[in-house]
Structures are given as C-alpha cells and as structure tokens.
Amino acid sequence: MTVDRLTVEYPVIDMSRSFRREIMTNWFGSITMRGEGGQKYATVRALQNLSFELKDGDRLGLIGPNGAGKSTLLRTLAGVYTPTSGRVRVEGRISTLLTIGVGMEVEDSGYDNIKTCGLILGMSVEEIEAKRDDIVEFCGLGDYIHLPVRTYSSGMMVRLSFAIATAIEPDVLLIDEVIGAGDARFSAKASERIEKLMSKASVLVLASHASATIKTFCNKGMFLLGGRSVFVGDVDEALEIYNQWVMQGDAA
Amino acid sequence: MSDSNSPISFGAEEPELLIVPPEQSDQSALGAATSDLISAVGNWKLWLRLSVIDIRNRYRRTVLGPFWNVLSVAILITTLGVLWSTIFQQDLRTHVPYFSAGYVTWILIVSNFNDHAQGFASNGAIIRAISLPLSVHIIRPIARNIMVFGHSLIVHVLVMIVTQTPIMEFVPRIGGGPLVPVQYGYEFFSLLLFPVGLLILSLNFVWIGLILATICARYRDVAQVVVALLQVAFFATPIFWSRSVIEHNVLADTILAQFNPFFHLVEVVRRPLLGEIPSQFTYAVTLGGIVIGFALAIFIFSRYRKRISYWV
Numbered sequence: 001m002t003v004d005r006l007t008v009e010y011p012v013i014d015m016s017r018s019f020r021r022e023i024m025t026n027w028f029g030s031i032t033m034r035g036e037g038g039q040k041y042a043t044v045r046a047l048q049n050l051s052f053e054l055k056d057g058d059r060l061g062l063i064g065p066n067g068a069g070k071s072t073l074l075r076t077l078a079g080v081y082t083p084t085s086g087r088v089r090v091e092g093r094i095s096t097l098l099t100i101g102v103g104m105e106v107e108d109s110g111y112d113n114i115k116t117c118g119l120i121l122g123m124s125v126e127e128i129e130a131k132r133d134d135i136v137e138f139c140g141l142g143d144y145i146h147l148p149v150r151t152y153s154s155g156m157m158v159r160l161s162f163a164i165a166t167a168i169e170p171d172v173l174l175i176d177e178v179i180g181a182g183d184a185r186f187s188a189k190a191s192e193r194i195e196k197l198m199s200k201a202s203v204l205v206l207a208s209h210a211s212a213t214i215k216t217f218c219n220k221g222m223f224l225l226g227g228r229s230v231f232v233g234d235v236d237e238a239l240e241i242y243n244q245w246v247m248q249g250d251a252a
Numbered sequence: 253m254s255d256s257n258s259p260i261s262f263g264a265e266e267p268e269l270l271i272v273p274p275e276q277s278d279q280s281a282l283g284a285a286t287s288d289l290i291s292a293v294g295n296w297k298l299w300l301r302l303s304v305i306d307i308r309n310r311y312r313r314t315v316l317g318p319f320w321n322v323l324s325v326a327i328l329i330t331t332l333g334v335l336w337s338t339i340f341q342q343d344l345r346t347h348v349p350y351f352s353a354g355y356v357t358w359i360l361i362v363s364n365f366n367d368h369a370q371g372f373a374s375n376g377a378i379i380r381a382i383s384l385p386l387s388v389h390i391i392r393p394i395a396r397n398i399m400v401f402g403h404s405l406i407v408h409v410l411v412m413i414v415t416q417t418p419i420m421e422f423v424p425r426i427g428g429g430p431l432v433p434v435q436y437g438y439e440f441f442s443l444l445l446f447p448v449g450l451l452i453l454s455l456n457f458v459w460i461g462l463i464l465a466t467i468c469a470r471y472r473d474v475a476q477v478v479v480a481l482l483q484v485a486f487f488a489t490p491i492f493w494s495r496s497v498i499e500h501n502v503l504a505d506t507i508l509a510q511f512n513p514f515f516h517l518v519e520v521v522r523r524p525l526l527g528e529i530p531s532q533f534t535y536a537v538t539l540g541g542i543v544i545g546f547a548l549a550i551f552i553f554s555r556y557r558k559r560i561s562y563w564v
Contacts, residue, residue, distance in 0.1 A: 010562045075561075079383035082558040094383070102381040105305050107312055116305065119298040120382060 001054040001077070001172060001203050006086035008047040008069075008076050046072040048227045050086070054220075056201035059194070061218030061235055063209060063242050068224040070207035074098055074174045077205060092171025092202075095121055100178045101157050106150040110141060110160050113149055117164045131167045138193070139163040140186075158182045166193055173197065175206045180213055191216050211239050285554035289462075292387030299388050303396035318403050326407045329355060333411075336492050345415045347494070352411040353525040354491040356404040357453075357518050360397055362482050364457045367393035369475035371465030376564035386553075386560060390461035394454050401450075408525060446524035452538045453521055459545035462553045469563040470556070489514045513537065 046069045054060055062070040075081045076088060078096045103120040104113045114135050118128040136145050139159040144152065152160070158181045166173065179190060194204060194217055206217050214221060214235065221238025223231040223245070231241050292299070311317040329352045337347035368390065372379060375389045468475045488508055490498075495515075498504040509515045516537040523530040 011559070075380065078381075080380055080561050082561075096382055098381040099377060102377050105309065107309050108305065116301060119295075119301060120378070120384060125297055 001091065002087070002089040003050055003052050003077075004087040004089075006047055006050040006073075006076065006088055007045065007084050008072055008081055009043040009045045009084040010072075010081065012042045012044060046227050047076065050227075050229050052222065052229070052232050054203045054205070056203065057198050058220055059198060059204040059206070059218040060220045060222055061214035061238070062205065062207040062222050062224055063211070063214055063238060064224035065209060067226075069227040070209075070224055071098070071176055072227075073224070074176050074205060074207055077172070078174050090172055093122070093168065094172045094174065095165045095168045095170035096174045097161055097165040097178060098174065098176040100154065100161050100181070101149070104149050104157075104161075107148055109147060110139075110145040110149055110152070111136065113160070114164055117161070118167070121165065121168055123168055127168075135160075135163045135167050138167075138189070140189075154181045155183055155186070159186055162186075162190055166197060169197065169200065170202060172203045172205070175204070177208055179206070179217075180208065180210055187216065211243065214239060281554040281557070282550065285550050285557050288385045288553075288557065289387045289458075289550070292385035292391055295385065295388060299392040299395055302388075302392050303399065306392070306396045307399055318400070321400055321403050322406050325356065325359070325404045326410070329407055329411065332492065340493060340497065342494065349408070349411050349415050349526060350494060350522075351492055352408045353522045354518055356401060356408050357521045357525075358486060358489075358491050359404060360401040360453070360521075361514065361517055362486070363397045363400065364394060364461070365464070365478055365482055367397065368457070368461035368464045369468045369478045371461055372469040372560050372564050373465075373472065373475070379561050379564050386557060387458075387462065390458060390465060394457050394461065398450070398454065442524045442527050442529050444524075445529060446521070449520040449524050449530065452535075452542065453517055455542050456517065456538060456545060459542070459549035462549040463545075466552055466556050466560065469560050485514050488512070489518060491518060513541070 050073065052060075062073060064070055072081060074096075075098065076083060077090055078094060078098065079090070103117050105116055108116065111132075114132055115125070115128050118131075119125070123131075139145070139156075139162070141152075141156055141159060144156065145160075149157070149160075158178055162175075162179065162182070165175075173194070179187075182190065198204065204217065206214065208214050218235050221231070221233065221235035221242075222229055223238050223242050225245070230245075231238050307318060311320060314320060316323065329348070333348035333351045334344065336342075336351065337344045340347070371389045371393065372386065378384065379386065379389075464474075464478065468478075489512055490509055495505070495509050498508060510533075516534045519530050519534045520538045523534075
C-alpha cells in the first residue's frame with residue numbers, strides 16, 4: 001500500500017448563507033472557497049499532503065483528535081473517497097469495518113446477516129457458507145445469533161461485524177474506531193485474530209483516539225492533526241508524541 | 253495551536269502544497285463508470301438477495317404478507333374500473349382489463365421513479381462505508397419492483413378470468429358459459445412479447461435510474477419535483493381512460509399519446525398483457541430510449557460518479 005502526497009478535499013453541500021459569508025471574510029484554515037460567482041462552494045481540506053508506505057505485516061494505528069482526518073483517510077484507502085490530488089495504491093482484497101452495522105438488515109437474524117454482509121463485502125456464496133460456522137463461533141453470541149439484529153447491543157454488533165469483516169481474510173483490513181465497543185474478552189480474541197491475519201501477509205489500518213486500542217493492535221503509528229501527518233513511525237513513539245500534544249493542550 | 257516554545261511543533265510551518273494529478277492511468281472515467289455498471293449487474297446474487305429482503309421487510313409481521321399489495325390493487329381496480337367505465341360509458345368487459353393492465357404497469361413505473369430518486373441519497377451509509385459498485389443501488393429497486401409487479405399481476409389475471417377476455421381460450425373455462433366476443437383478438441405471439449416488454453422497460457429504468465439518482469443525490473429538490481410530475485403524468489397518460497377518447501383531437505393525441513414517453517413505457521408492457529401487439533412506434537421509442545439513454549447516463553454517471561460519495 002502506497003500513499004503519495006495525498007490530499008482530499010470534499011465539498012460541503014448544505015451550508016447557510018451567513019456561514020458562507022463568514023468564510024469569505026475570515027478564513028478558517030482548512031475550509032476554503034472554490035468556484036466563482038454564484039457557483040461558489042466551500043470545501044474542507046480533510047487530508048493534506050500525506051505520504052506513507054505500508055508493507056505486508058504492517059499494522060498502522062491512526063491516532064489524533066476528532067476531525068484530524070482519520071476516517072477520511074480510511075475512506076480514501078477503501079476507495080470510497082477519491083483523492084483531490086496525489087496517489088493511493090492499495091493492492092489486494094480490501095475489507096472494511098468503518099461503520100458498525102452498515103449493510104445489516106436489522107429485522108433479520110444475525111445468522112442471515114452473515115450472508116448479506118458477506119455479499120456486500122464481496123464474498124461469494126460458497127465462501128460465506130464455508131465460513132459461516134467459523135463466524136458464528138468467533139462472535140460468540142450463542143443463541144442470540146438467531147435473534148433479529150435490532151435486539152443486539154452495540155458490543156454484540158461489533159462482534160458480529162468484526163467476525164464477518166475478518167472472515168474474508170483480506171489483504172488489507174481497514175477499521176475505524178468501532179472496535180472499542182467490544183468487551184475485554186472480545187478485545188483479546190480480536191487481537192489474536194488480527195495477529196493470525198497478519199501472519200498471512202496482510203496490512204491493517206486502524207483509527208482510534210484511544211491509545212490503549214492502538215497499542216493492542218498496531219506496531220506502527222501515525223499521528224494526524226488537522227489533516228496533516230505530524231509523525232509516522234514506531235507506534236510507541238507516535239503515542240508519546242500524541243500524549244505530549246494532549247498535555248500541551250491541557251497546559252494552554 | 254502551535255507553541256514555538258514546545259520541543260515539537262504541531263503543524264506549524266506547512267510546505268507549499270504539491271499538486272499531483274489523481275491517478276488516471278488505470279482506466280478513464282468512462283471506463284470506470286461502465287465497469288461499475290457491469291460489475292453491479294454481475295453481482296446479481298447481492299442485489300437479488302437485497303431486493304428479496306426489502307420485500308420481506310415491507311410485509312414482516314403482517315398476516316397476508318405481499319398479498320396486501322394484491323388486495324389493495326384488487327380493490328382499487330374493481331372500484332375505479334367499474335366507476336370509470338360507467339363514467340366514460342365504456343364496455344365493462346373491455347375497459348376493466350384495459351385499466352388493470354395499465355394500472356399495474358403504472359405502479360411499476362412510478363415505484364421505479366420514486367425509488368431511483370432516492371437511489372443514492374437513501375443509501376448514504378453503505379456508499380460511505382464500503383466501496384461497492386454504485387449501480388447496485390439502481391438495480392436493487394428495479395428487481396424489487398418487478399417482484400411486486402409479479403404480485404399485482406395476479407389481479408390482472410383474475411380480471412381477465414372474470415371478464416372472460418379471449419385469453420380464456422387458453423385456460424379451462426369456468427362454468428362453461430359462452431365466450432362473449434370482444435373487439436380484440438388474442439394472439440399467442442403477444443404473450444411472448446410480455447417478457448420482452450418487461451425487459452425493455454427495466455433496461456430503460458437502468459439509465460433513467462442512473463441519471464435520476466445522480467442528480468437527486470446532489471439536488472434534493474429534484475426528487476420532490478419527480479413525485480409531483482408523476483402525479484400529473486398518471487392523469488395525462490391513457491391509463492384509466494382509453495386513447496380512443498382523444499383520437500379525434502390530433503393535438504391532444506400527439507401530446508398525450510404519440511409524444512408521451514410514459515405512454516410508450518406503459519404500452520410496451522400493457523399491450524401484450526391484453527393479448528395485443530405494441531405498435532412499431534412504441535418499440536422504436538422504447539428501444540431508441542435505451543440506446544440514447546444509456547449513452548447519456550454513462551456520460552453523466554462517469555462525470556459525477558466520484559463525487560457521489562461526498563454528496564450522500
């Protein structure tokens with residue numbers, strides 16, 4: 001996976017006129033106006049000039065405050081957002097866990113949703129059937145797996161979603177925050193599973209603002225701030241710099 | 253945010269932004285849009301499952317299930333069919349089947365339009381989380397609406413049996429009563445044209461859906477305009493009234509039938525349902541629509557496909 005001087009800007013469609021005037025008079029940094037005359041619209045520069053490279057077995061933890069661009073980076077890597085400039089090269093099969101319960105039919109049982117979500121994530125029917133028991137076993141929901149998903153707690157949703165997303169055996173696994181909703185036992189199980197995936201030469205990118213989560217799952221760290229990468233490298237070092245930044249904010 | 257006294261500065265001095273053009277090498281926007289469409293069609297197991305789930309969810313925990321749809325269509329067709337054939341002083345035996353065939357087709361058309369206007373807008377969660385071919389969200393409602401249409405069709409078949417239209421020659425007669433001659437003759441060939449008509453209609457909705465969903469994702473007002481226009485279109489198109497009513501008026505006939513795209517979309521399915529063959533002009537309009545429409549849809553879709561995830 002290679003990311004070269006990536007910049008992502010996205011248009012803001014709904015905006016009040018007063019806010020529009022505000023931007024024109026005093027600028028907000030990452031929010032800029034594009035277009036001319038009546039066609040003017042605001043864009044948010046969510047990522048600026050990002051470059052990094054990940055090799056097989058790399059587990060990158062994205063850390064940073066809210067609005068740092070973590071989710072935007074994950075979505076760009078997933079192919080949902082298109083770079084405004086720069087290049088993104090992702091090789092292999094991608095599996096995403098960006099929003100919990102996306103694509104799930106809340107009225108259907110967890111068991112039925114394994115097939116639905118599997119298809120959405122790009123698995124074939126045969127593959128799903130082959131892995132279904134494994135998924136059921138891994139998420140450890142017991143008989144709840146046959147109840148409608150709407151009765152699930154958020155932790156149970158995370159278990160199920162994670163089990164499906166990792167069952168694909170992806171080359172690239174993208175996870176946003178969500179994983180924190182699982183309990184300690186699940187966290188240990190998840191970490192074990194990711195370890196196993198990584199041994200089969202995959203790449204993980206995980207976003208979180210919880211240092212503990214990053215520490216559990218990642219061996220590399222990237223500290224994002226205002227869409228820019230402040231630090232990329234060793235996970236402990238990245239977390240240290242992040243903590244320093246947090247403390248600095250407290251002092252000020 | 254940055255403090256010059258701190259050992260590490262956070263995003264203080266920013267280098268000049270380097271603009272690297274986005275990767276264009278792999279495929280052009282046109283190719284990407286086409287392959288989006290093709291891979292969506294190829295992923296039939298997904299959209300078929302999703303559309304079945306849609307139907308199941310709609311009638312979940314109801315006793316009659318999808319037959320609620322059949323029941324409501326049946327009530328509407330019998331009451332309005334009888335009412336209008338009285339008002340327009342038409343033969344009940346010809347007018348009610350004509351109305352039922354036209355009306356079930358119209359429901360299919362309207363629900364496609366309405367679903368497509370929300371096609372991307374209502375699937376924002378999936379679009380922003382998973383890189384799935386966007387056209388899946390176009391094909392899914394088409395498949396779903398065809399299934400609903402299949403249910404509504406039961407009503408039309410019942411109407412044909414009750415009114416003893418000449419299709420009765422091919423099904424066992426009930427009660428052995430004499431068949432009343434009706435002014436149109438049934439041809440077996442026209443029955444084969446029914447799936448063809450349904451296919452033509454559905455293909456037309458692929459391109460209509462792509463354009464509509466793309467525009468409505470950006471301009472949400474368009475969806476409301478579509479709803480308003482469709483209501484007018486129902487009354488302005490020969491569905492509950494026969495084209496023969498306006499035949500003497502050349503201007504009305506030209507506007508409401510000849511150059512009314514809704515008329516031809518209805519005709520291509522309705523006529524075979526009545527044992528008739530659609531006119532050549534109808535086929536010319538609907539098939540020509542597919543050719544021109546797809547070219548236009550691919551052009552629009554390829555231009556704006558990448559921005560849709562930002563709009564929804």
